[in-house]
Amino acid sequence: MIKFKQINFWLFTIAMMPLLAGAQPKPAYNELQVFDHSFFTYNGNDLRSANGAPGPKYWQNKANYLIHASLIEKDTLIKGDVSIGYTNNSPDTLNYLWLQLDQNLFRADSRGAATTPVGGDRFDVKGYHKGGYQIESVSVTYMGKNYLVKPVINDTRMQVRLPFAIKPHGDQITVKVNYNFNIPNYGADRMGKLSVKDGMIYQLAQWYPRMCVYDDVNGWDTLPYIGTGEFYCEYGNYDYYITVPAGMIVAASGDLQNPRQVLTAVQNKRLAMAAQSDSSVNIIKEAEVGLPGSRPTQSGTLTWHYKMRNTRDISWSASQAFIWDAARVNLPSGKKGMASAVYPVESKGNERYGRAAQYLKHSIEFYSKNYFEYPWHSAFVVAGVALGMEYPGIVFCSYKIKGDDLWHDVTHEMGHNWFPMIVGSNERRFMWMDEGMNTFINGYASNWFNHGEYADTSSAAVRMTRSLLKERDPLMTAPEVMVDGGQYYYKTALALNILRNVVLGADRFDYAFNMYIKRWAYKHPLPADFFRTMNDAAGEDLNWFWKEWFYTTWKLDQAVTGVKYVKNDPAAGAFITIENLGEMALPVSVKITEQNGATQQIKLPVEVWQRGAKWTFKCNSTSKLTAVIIDPDRQLPDIDRGNNVFKVSE
Structure with missing residues (x-):
């Protein structure tokens, strides 16, 4: 059934056709949108510096864990207790604490169950609705006194309301929780159990109540665990005991x-x-x-008995x-x-x-x-x-x-120990910061391993173009509503490869990228901290790049549209005209072939697009040109390669 608004729109369009017939289509490219100097929404401050580093007053809370847990196989149950030594390093007084209860995803009434598509997906609960935490008791110890607390549980979060206030700048409290939960068969593809010939394999994750992060951005970050979005956790030391058959x-x-x-x-x-x-x-x-x-x-x-620090x-x-x-x-x-x-x-x-x-x-x-x-x-x-x-x-x-599938899976999952286990970004809000950066470094690991045994020799840019054509959501979209979650992985990795190999060069990129890792190891970076660090350490204003790759679904379409000889003499040089027909801007590489067999490759910086969608430059030719090719190495995701080649007529 056609809506009235749609009918009105088409009537208006038909009425306007005589006026529109003589109008020229407006180019997709707008240099004022691309080179937008108001990109950053806040200035640097004492917490997060303008150069992308943690500021002199950056703070972060800490959570140390002592855990005792038992696997009771006959009941497929985990039963345990966790004592969390929590340090409030923030400048704020805390009247309550928030903990994550991720196993509650597997309750029949969970938000994750309610928001899973009817057809299911990789991260749904797969019909398992018998799970969830049973919180037996919660107590806190503060200033040498013990208090029994009645928690307030909402979906996958638990609030502990305190009968006192935790002071800022280093005050400490211990929270103890006694709990149990049934192990799901298929735990949203993150944990579960598998029956094999010689017994059962249990993979246990999100298996104890964890502190939510309290940070300088959102205060308590209490986004629920719905399934797709992963985790945001505080750093600390772990001492834990696992009792099993x-x-x-x-x-x-x-x-x-x-x-x-x-x-x-x-x-x-x-x-x-x-x-x-x-x-x-x-x-x-x-x-x-x-x-x-x-x-x-x-x-x-x-x-x-296991231990793990920081x-x-x-x-x-x-x-x-x-x-x-x-x-x-x-x-x-x-x-x-x-x-x-x-x-x-x-x-x-x-x-x-x-x-x-x-x-x-x-x-x-x-x-x-x-x-x-x-x-x-x-x-x-x-x-x-x-x-x-x-x-x-x-x-x-x-x-x-x-x-090769096993290699790629192992190196990808292990690569996550760098993003986000060492560089502790918020996966539940910014999935590209862990999946995409990790996929980027995975490619180099695969090229290196055993002399390239599992290397990808195809053009990632060309391979990704079809996917980018169908892209509906920018990378800043929340994981739960992203139409194509693969973009977090492959579009981010492609963007970083283009930044490294086309825009900055390997040396400048690697120095800046490693600076980002060093600055934010065991800390909680925002996207802006990454963008600012790369700008500052590489010495380049890359805000145009961050905007188009991470905040939009813009497409790239570079074209060669004209060739003229200087004074009609090929030996005097040639003027070559290129156009930017898409919304995105990137540097230009042009390969020129002459009739006498000579070739040259000219590289133009992205700034040629600051003046508009069309640019003409001179090449020093010595004979007639036979072909001009833009992006000859196929490094860019150009959506129309048919206009990348300009064959010069005799």
Whole structure:
């Protein structure tokens, strides 16, 4: 049924046709929109400097965790308690605290369940509505006194209203929560359980109540966990104890503190060998899975004790079905680490997880050498139900994938330990800051690994053009409503590659990009902090670039539209006219071929488009031109390559 407004619009259009017939179509390009000097909405200040660095008064709160949790397999239940030592470094007095209860996504009445499309998606609850936290008790300790508190729970958030005020500038409080929850079968592709031949594989994430972040931008950041948007967590130290059936192996974030109690003498000896080996060492072999001698005891339970410092989260996995491989990691400073892979017999073999420990090891070494040294010691890749999910020091990948897909999944999920586990951006608001930056560095890791075994030799710009043509939402769109979430990954990565290889050059880009990582490691950057750092450290006003790539869905269409010889003499040079037919502006590269076989490539800066949509420049030719090609190396996502080539007639 046609709406009345639509009818009125078409009647108006028909009436105006005689007037419009003689009018020329307005060019899509508008230089005043592109080169907009009012790009930043706030000036630099004491908290976030104009150059993109944390300001002299930048502050950040801290949350230290002590956790005891048990996996009760007969009930598929996690039962535990968490004590959070919270430090208020802010200049504000706090009358209440907010915690994240992400397991409440799996309640039947959750916002995530209500906002999942009827057809489902990758991050929905998959019909599992028996989950959610059971909060048994909440108490706080302040100034030596204990208080029992009745929490206020709304969806995936819990407010703790205090009978006192937490003072600014370093005041401390301890919050203790006793809780339990049922483990979902498929936890929105971030956790869950998988039945395999030799038992069940549990991948546990968002498994304890966590502090919300209180920052200088939003105060308490209490966006609910709906499914697509990931996480925003405070940094701190973790000390945690996981009790599981004795036959299970626990792979977890951080370093194992009691290997002699939970591993056999043979397994500890093999771990020591792996610590000296660049090749993978079998810690638990396929033939040993499930055998009585593979565990210190087969009855009762064992408690695994792990620690991890200065991290924003932790995760773990447990199973009696694990084969376990490990290898040494070599860090630039000379420190050593350990990369491990645990997987079921269904995932064995060189085309599957037999190389996973090596994929993990080489990923850590590459990212450490080129961006920022891995700050922890250990890392695990776990084969299970989750397609691909990242946590500090541990990544979950599907037990089904193999070959190049497994490499790309491992290096992508491990790359997230740099974005956002080290550079702690807000994933729930700005998904491109973790997925896109990570996808960008993944490409270089893939090109490097094993002399390019899994390198992508195609043109990313050309490959992405079709996707960009259908793009409906800019990268600043919230994850839950983004029509094509792949844009967060690939459009961001393409933008950064163009910035590096076309706009700035590798040296200037790499220096500025690494400066951003160094400045914001273990902190909470905003998009503007990234933009300002890149501008300042590279020495370039890139606001036009940030606007068009991250705030719009503008398209690029550069064209060669004319060639004239100086004084009609090819030997005197040629005037070449190019036009910008799309909304986006980028630097120009033009390849010119002459009749005598001579070629030259002319590069023009983006500023040629500051004057308008048309630009004419002179090239020093020596004979007639046969062809002029714009973007000859196919580095840009030009939506119409048909007008990129101008063949000069005789």
